[in-house]
Amino acid sequence: MKLPIYLDNHSTTPCDPRVVEAMLPYFTEKFGNSASRNHSFGWASEEGVDTARKQIAKLIHADPKEIVFTSGATESDNLAIKGVLEMYREKGDHIITSSTEHRAVIDTTKALEKKGVKVTYLDVGKDGMVNPEDVRNAITEKTILISIMLANNEIGTINPIKEIGKIAKEKGILFHCDATQGVGKIPVDVQELGVDLMAFTSHKIYGPKGIGALYVRRKGPRVRLEPMIHGGGHERGMRSGTIPVPLVVGFGKACELCEQEMDAEAERLIKLRDRLEEGITKELEEVYLNGHRTERLPGNLNLSFAYVEGEALLMGVKEIALSSGSACTSATLEPSYVLRALGVGSDLAHSSIRFGLGRFNTAEEVEYTIDRMVKAVNHLRAMSPLYEMAKDGVDLSTVQWAAH
Amino acid sequence: MAYSEKVIDHYNNPRNMGSFKKEEEGVGTGIVGAPECGDVMKLQIKVENDTIVDAKFKTFGCGSAIASSSLATEWLKGKTVEEAGNIKNTEIVQELNLPPVKIHCSVLAEDAIKSALNDYKKKAEESPKVESVATSS
Numbered sequence: 001m002k003l004p005i006y007l008d009n010h011s012t013t014p015c016d017p018r019v020v021e022a023m024l025p026y027f028t029e030k031f032g033n034s035a036s037r038n039h040s041f042g043w044a045s046e047e048g049v050d051t052a053r054k055q056i057a058k059l060i061h062a063d064p065k066e067i068v069f070t071s072g073a074t075e076s077d078n079l080a081i082k083g084v085l086e087m088y089r090e091k092g093d094h095i096i097t098s099s100t101e102h103r104a105v106i107d108t109t110k111a112l113e114k115k116g117v118k119v120t121y122l123d124v125g126k127d128g129m130v131n132p133e134d135v136r137n138a139i140t141e142k143t144i145l146i147s148i149m150l151a152n153n154e155i156g157t158i159n160p161i162k163e164i165g166k167i168a169k170e171k172g173i174l175f176h177c178d179a180t181q182g183v184g185k186i187p188v189d190v191q192e193l194g195v196d197l198m199a200f201t202s203h204k205i206y207g208p209k210g211i212g213a214l215y216v217r218r219k220g221p222r223v224r225l226e227p228m229i230h231g232g233g234h235e236r237g238m239r240s241g242t243i244p245v246p247l248v249v250g251f252g253k254a255c256e257l258c259e260q261e262m263d264a265e266a267e268r269l270i271k272l273r274d275r276l277e278e279g280i281t282k283e284l285e286e287v288y289l290n291g292h293r294t295e296r297l298p299g300n301l302n303l304s305f306a307y308v309e310g311e312a313l314l315m316g317v318k319e320i321a322l323s324s325g326s327a328c329t330s331a332t333l334e335p336s337y338v339l340r341a342l343g344v345g346s347d348l349a350h351s352s353i354r355f356g357l358g359r360f361n362t363a364e365e366v367e368y369t370i371d372r373m374v375k376a377v378n379h380l381r382a383m384s385p386l387y388e389m390a391k392d393g394v395d396l397s398t399v400q401w402a403a404h
Numbered sequence: 405m406a407y408s409e410k411v412i413d414h415y416n417n418p419r420n421m422g423s424f425k426k427e428e429e430g431v432g433t434g435i436v437g438a439p440e441c442g443d444v445m446k447l448q449i450k451v452e453n454d455t456i457v458d459a460k461f462k463t464f465g466c467g468s469a470i471a472s473s474s475l476a477t478e479w480l481k482g483k484t485v486e487e488a489g490n491i492k493n494t495e496i497v498q499e500l501n502l503p504p505v506k507i508h509c510s511v512l513a514e515d516a517i518k519s520a521l522n523d524y525k526k527k528a529e530e531s532p533k534v535e536s537v538a539t540s541s
Contacts, residue, residue, distance in 0.1 A: 213537060309442055310465040315407065315415055326466070335442065347439035383421055385446035385462040386439060389530065401438030402519075 004319045006363045009299055009358030010153050010181060011323060015250065016206040016359070020255040023208065026246035026387050034243050035234065045245045049324075052252025060198065061189040068235045072212035073180040074104040075228075076199030079214055079239065080176040081108045081224030084145045084197070085117060088174070092142035098103040098122045098130045098159075101149050104199075105178055107397055109147070118142065126343050128157035129294040132164045139171055150182035150198075154325065154338040154354055155291030156300025158186065159299045165194025170285035174223060182206055184258035185266065185297055188375040190215055196223050202247070206359055207254030209249035214238075269298040272366050276355060277301055279370035284377055285399050288341055290325075292351060299357035304339075304348040308380040311380075313353060316376030319371055325352035331385075347386075347396075409468055409503035414471035419478050422460045423449045426508075432524025436515045443469045443509070447516035448490070449480055451524055456480045456488055468506040472513035473498050480517065485524065491517055 036042025310326030325336030445466030
């Protein structure tokens with residue numbers, strides 16, 4: 001087993017070697033501009049792009065023409081939300097989204113609010129799920145877009161997109177879904193889900209960074225978008241700019257591999273994840289799961305370790321790459337807004353660790369991680385005044401803290 | 405963020421980690437911070453003849469908070485009560501090479517020192533020169 005161990009697969013993933021292999025010819029031999037229609041260099045590149053577009057569309061059950069390439073999911077979210085708003089503004093100016101969306105959505109809607117757009121941020125349940133009826137109740141005559149994520153990047157909770165899709169359709173409102181964490185990990189069918197726009201990206205599914213896609217529905221309804229980037233009219237005029245052919249080819253290959261291996265991989269990851277949780281909770285008391293117990297991404301495990309602070313815990317397991325909801329790991333010094341939205345207390349939000357298992361993790365790595373986590377938590381609890389007080393029977397919620 | 409070697413050393417080998425009984429004679433206890441803010445420090449001093457003969461800490465917080473309080477206990481030992489009051493957070497920042505985002509950890513350590521000293525002084529005033537240990541439970 002090699003150290004360090006990478007357990008931060010929600011953040012990004014390594015390229016699958018098969019993906020890299022597929023990309024390589026497109027850097028040197030097949031380097032043409034896929035928009036060059038009058039020579040063989042262009043045709044070779046165009047062929048690569050066409051194949052990739054089909055592979056990507058197949059993974060989400062879309063038509064290849066409905067795939068618009070972008071630089072990544074952040075751009076896709078921006079294009080979907082701003083593009084719809086500018087195109088349909090005369091119809092209304094109200095967006096419905098949720099409080100646990102990724103910053104790519106929330107920062108975009110916040111920016112629009114400054115321009116007078118009205119935004120409803122729906123609360124989620126304590127398992128992190130959006131209630132479809134809350135979506136229905138938030139709809140007004142002015143609502144032109146609903147934007148709800150498929151699976152959450154911190155807690156892995158999977159939203160009832162299909163039910164929300166039905167409500168959107170019934171009310172004739174466009175529905176955008178940020179599916180960055182879900183595509184490639186769980187089955188996604190844009191017809192079944194009833195989404196009109198959907199953002200996802202390559203680097204979360206073992207493809208290269210710098211390439212993503214926006215699914216844009218062409219039929220029932222035909223969605224139109226005001227582009228953000230002009231110049232050349234590529235991607236049906238929605239996103240101009242020369243297509244980065246090697247990245248697109250890699251993205252396509254990554255999608256193909258996900259489609260072929262998804263079922264087996266999900267099963268394997270769920271086993272590893274459940275073993276990780278069981279191994280940790282067997283040895284440690286007061287460890288709490290954040291998010292939904294079952295409706296969760298296969299590789300996701302988000303735990304709060306009471307009485308220890310997340311960043312200190314990460315420091316104790318330096319040779320394992322993990323992420324924490326602790327304030328100390330963020331630039332804002334605020335603990336995770338996602339965990340806060342679930343009603344997790346600030347103290348437990350500071351104590352949270354996200355384990356993100358992926359394609360290349362092994363059972364041996366999981367056993368190592370269990371052992372290291374248990375030791376680090378015990379080390380820190382021995383040092384923790386809160387643990388000491390709790391052990392002495394002090395109810396920490398009744399203590400008057402000198403907050404700073 | 406990369407930690408300085410000194411922070412890592414205090415994290416791995418915390419100095420004077422533990423607790424005194426609060427009621428014990430000559431003990432001053434300071435608890436500062438709040439769980440919601442992500443750090444709570446408990447710092448205790450044991451004073452004999454106006455000199456801090458021992459110090460202990462327990463900290464809930466990031467590595468820099470742990471290191472700041474661990475270092476504080478080292479510095480407190482051997483100082484008089486008055487000298488201890490002069491420890492400045494900037495000295496902790498310098499010694500541990502704390503980055504700007506972690507300066508609040510050193511501030512918290514200074515607050516913990518002050519709070520422990522105040523607690524000691526208050527107790528000393530309330531029960532001047534208790535010779536026996538009969539009051540401790």
